[in-house]
Amino acid sequence: MSEYNDMGFKVKDCTLITRMAGVKEAMNLRELEERLRVCPDECLFHHFCETVIRPTFDYPDYTNDFALWAGSQLRDKILAERLSVLNPYKCKSVDELRQQILDIFEERLSETDHILWAPKNRAFQFLQAVTVVFETDIRLNRPYDFYEQLPNMSHGSIYYHFIEARRRTKWMVDDFTAWLSEFEIEVKPLIKTLSEIDFYFLTLAELKNTLVTVTTEFFKEAKHEKNIN
Amino acid sequence: MKKTLTDYEKIIGPVAISKLRQVARDLKGASVVHVNSTREGGGVAEILFWMIPLMRELGLDALWEVIEGNAEYFNTTKTFHNGLQGNDVILTDRMIRAYEDTVAGNADRLRPVLQDADFVVIHDPQPAFLHELCPDKSGRWIWRCHIDASHPNRAVWNYLRSKVNNFDASIFSMPDFAHKLDHPQFIIAPSIDPLSDKNIELSDKEIKDTLQNFNIDPNRPILCQISRFDRFKDPIGVIKAFNLLNGSFNAQLVLAGGGATDDPEGAAVLEEVHRAANGNKNIHILMLPPDAHRIINALQRASTIVIQKSLQEGFGLTVTEAMWKCKPVIGGNTGGIRLQVHNHHTGFLVDTPEGAALRIRKLLYQPDVISKIGQTAKEFVKENYLCNRHLREYLTLMLGLRKGLANHLIAG
Structure with a gap:
């Protein structure tokens, strides 16, 4: 999909349209880990890389949706910080990113003696998006x-x-x-x-x-x- | 009055219109039939009222069809509605028969147009059975669920699921409202129409006259919640928050809503609200008719701060309306209010009457913050919750269904 040719570089604009990723919601870290193993690549990309294009005002405390949810709903700052420092663009593939996240989840699960739950109606919903180019x-x-x-x-x-x-x-x-x-x-x-x-x-x-x-x-x-x- | 893209362009700008035209380019000539259950009243009719003409102006052959039914049918679909919202309802075989017979009767009339359409958009459960009754359909069928179906009554959901599962796609307003179905489920937030009676600019005179009609003093701060008299909207909590101001700032509270007269629970809540107000002359409790759009518009525009202290909320379009009118919103920390109200930017999220009182005091003490937050709120709505974004996402979804749902979709 080349953006330039003899006519010069044509600048595009884009928006997202989101859809459910077909993965059941997660209410705690154990469920998040299970779902993350099977969620589509596009879903992982959405929650790690497209967070930035969603409308927000605040400088978000954390850089991706998993970290944001861990921090705000599970109230697990340690997990949120570990997830947040992951840079998906340093990974060679989505599989590598997925494995790094799973490692963090497993490490955290092994450290805690009880599973933290999100409050009612604050489950993690797995989404993916289509990029619409204009x-x-x-x-x-x-x-x-x-x-x-x-x-x-x-x-x-x-x-x-x-x-x-x-x-x-x-x-x-x-x-x-x-x-x-x-x-x-x-x-x-x-x-x-x-x-x-x-x-x-x-x-x-x-x-x-x-x-x-x-x-x-x-x-x-x-x-x-x-x-x- | 028919509104055109040129009318909207004055508000949303040429870039937003260009995006609409680009997405619509590949859909030119496509026939789209929207089906719902009423042509007047209710949020769906309000949406279709602006969406159909704009789709036509963009080159689509858009039609709006309405299901006709008797009282038994509408009682059943009301049961569906309440059941989807999680109320404890009883769905009988007789009700299902009444529903299916009515839709079948309508199918005889609508079948030719539905089977030929490129896209059929079925709004809410009322017309959903049509899908099964049009076996020779050629286009894509989309189920648009406008209801918060996050915790549905199982019997109602199991029945409706069997009716909508074979559609090509469905649309929910928020991820939390969606349910697993065997087709792609899109998330499209609702929107407001800036040119509707509820949101259009009003003259100072009209606003002033409205206040005068209700004996509201235009020279004192006005706090306002526009909502049905419903416990989930927590009007009593709003009065409690107002009372916590202890008369400071000489403020007035307006609680305006409608629809309670034929609803036993609504009447009971209204009674509770009157009791809680305890004859306080600074609390105005207004029962408005369903078509009081310009009155609501005027009350929102006259307000210093708008409150929507819901304990449970779907999307909360009254929040969007207030923000569009440059008002900071103090909103309950629930549902779609959380998507719209961002602390210190567009208003404040609160969990208690005390929290609401605190934020009201803070804002009334800092009028410059009120205007700054109000401006940001309006910009936020302009970018995210106006009807052009809503329409663009509908068109994108149709284009995606036609071209295939890849990671990228090139418009135009």
């Missing part, structure tokens, strides 16, 4: 357009091109990097800076600000030195 009016033809248009991109666009792309593309890189790599050597420092952004622990608003900041800095310097556009 066209936007934004086109990028040269690297400088990236700098100019970033502030105009929606959070959906940032999510789709910078985060979700890693699931979609063969080399697991973001769309901006893949596109910038087609240009001359001078944008390599920007590509390197983009690759160093620890995006998993940022909200989409923070991520967008970070992208705007690093891109602005790069083009300011580059313009000063070599007049890149």
Whole structure:
């Protein structure tokens, strides 16, 4: 699913539509562990990677839905912290991610002498989502357009091109990097800076600000030195 | 008055309209038949009232059909409704016969249009049996459950499950309301129509006149809960919270609702509410007719703070309505209120009358916080709970059923 061609980089936007994953709800850690073993890959991806695109205001205490539920409903801070520090984008496959989560669950179960339960009506519901992709009016033809248009991109666009792309593309890189790599050597420092952004622990608003900041800095310097556009 | 996409564009902006047009592009010409049990009154009719014209404007051939039935049929479907909500009901063979006979009678009339439709959306249980009665159907059938069916009566659910399980998809308002069925179950939250009588902008004069009609002082803070007189809405808890203010801020409380006269429990709750108010002139208890949309709109707009202190709630569209009118909401920590009310951002979630009193005092003491929260609340509704998002998700679901439910769906 290439986002660019001779016509330039066509910036997309996206939303999610969620559905039940077909896995029974979980009321405690033992049930969560059992269900996690069998839930679809898409469900794992949704609860670990799509948390960021859901509407929220707070800087969430934890970075994924399992950790959020463990913290807020099971009131198990230790479990929540261990789950939260897992970065799914460092895993080579969903299976590897699943195994890491199961290890954490098993470790926690072995440490506790009683099973913590969620309150009534606060079960963990297993969901998955379809990413719905939309066209936007934004086109990028040269690297400088990236700098100019970033502030105009929606959070959906940032999510789709910078985060979700890693699931979609063969080399697991973001769309901006893949596109910038087609240009001359001078944008390599920007590509390197983009690759160093620890995006998993940022909200989409923070991520967008970070992208705007690093891109602005790069083009300011580059313009000063070599007049890149 | 017919509302067009151009009317909505003024409120939601061109990007949101563009997304609708993109999803609808591949559905152009598709025939969609919605079936429910009433053309007037109730949330489903309110939704279809705006959804059908917008679907048509987007190029779909949308129709709205209504099941016709007698009192026995509607008593049975009321039993279904109450049973799905978890009430202790008795479903007899006679009731099932009355239900099936009525739907069969309607099927004779509706079969040609339903069997030819590309998509049939059956709203709630009332028309669900139609699926079985249209053996030569060619399109996809979707069951839309608007009810909080999280803890249904087993007899009612077992019967209805046998009627809806063979649909192609179902839609629930929240994950907690869903049930395991042999087809994909989508989660689509409800929404409000910003151009409906309940939500449209009103003139200052209309708001002022409404207050005057009910002897409410426009110059003093107004706290308001709009709800049926129902114990789950905790009107007594709201009065308790109001009394805990001890007259500070010179505030007034408005409890406005309707529908109690033909409901024995509603009448009893209303009586309890009057007793709890104990003749306090600062507490206004208003019984409103079912079509008092503009009055409700005016009361919400005139309010300083809106309260929805439910102990149990489905989605809580009165919360959405208040937030759309830039009001901070003090809401019960339950159901869909938890999705909408975010502490310090769009209002406050509370578990007790004391918690409600505390948050009311805090807000009344800080009027600048009231306006800041109100603005955020409106933006939040604009992004997430207006009818364009609702319609877009319906169209996306139809497109997904047509194209296949992959991880990605390219609109347009």
